[in-house]
Amino acid sequence: xxxxxxxxxxxxxxxxxxxxxxxxxxxxxxxxxxxxxxxxxxxxxxxxxxxxxxxxxxxxxxxxxxxxxxxxxxxxxxxxxxxxxxxxxxxxxxxxxxxxxxxxxxxxxxxxxxxxxxxxxxxxxxxxxxxxxxxxxxxxxxxxxxxxxxxxxxxxxxxxxxxxxxxxxx
Numbered sequence: 001x002x003x004x005x006x007x008x009x010x011x012x013x014x015x016x017x018x019x020x021x022x023x024x025x026x027x028x029x030x031x032x033x034x035x036x037x038x039x040x041x042x043x044x045x046x047x048x049x050x051x052x053x054x055x056x057x058x059x060x061x062x063x064x065x066x067x068x069x070x071x072x073x074x075x076x077x078x079x080x081x082x083x084x085x086x087x088x089x090x091x092x093x094x095x096x097x098x099x100x101x102x103x104x105x106x107x108x109x110x111x112x113x114x115x116x117x118x119x120x121x122x123x124x125x126x127x128x129x130x131x132x133x134x135x136x137x138x139x140x141x142x143x144x145x146x147x148x149x150x151x152x153x154x155x156x157x158x159x160x161x162x163x164x165x166x167x168x169x170x
Contacts, residue, residue: 027098030082038120043081045114050077053107072111076101080111084119 050068058070076099083089083098092108095101101108158167 025097027100028083028086028088030086030088033082033085035081036085036120038118039081039085042084042115042118043077045118046072046077046080046111049110049114053110071103071107072101080115084115087119087122089115 047068050071051063053071054063054068062070079099080089080095083094088098089095089112092104092112095108095112096104160167161169
């Protein structure tokens with residue numbers, strides 16, 4: 001109670017009984033990138049799939065009048081391509097979370113198969129660097145790492161004064 005004329009009991013009948021809809025889970029942040037050949041192939045395949053699906057479900061006249069965005073809007077198509085580039089869509093649940101597309105349950109399997117068919121393969125987490133012989137001081141070709149010579153310890157670089165050029169007093 002903030003004052004003599006305000007009583008919380010008087011406002012109970014004005015409260016709403018409408019529940020808030022559940023919030024959608026957050027989608028991934030996708031950094032900017034340069035599209036690859038795989039991205040262009042996926043975009044073309046999804047575009048063709050949209051046209052075929054629109055014609056099959058709604059008829060050619062709707063495809064000509066309205067376009068393929070009846071089945072999937074352009075923003076959803078771009079989001080799918082961007083997420084596929086970064087390998088964020090691997091299941092129907094991922095597709096639902098990343099796009100919030102209302103027709104995921106109806107067409108999600110078809111779109112997922114297009115993603116798997118046209119998306120770029122995952123890069124290997126393993127890097128192959130040839131081993132080098134540690135008994136010699138010959139660096140391996142193509143390997144720009146520091147060389148290590150057993151048995152000899154190089155002396156540390158001496159720190160020189162920036163003003164006078166002498167060692168040891170800075």
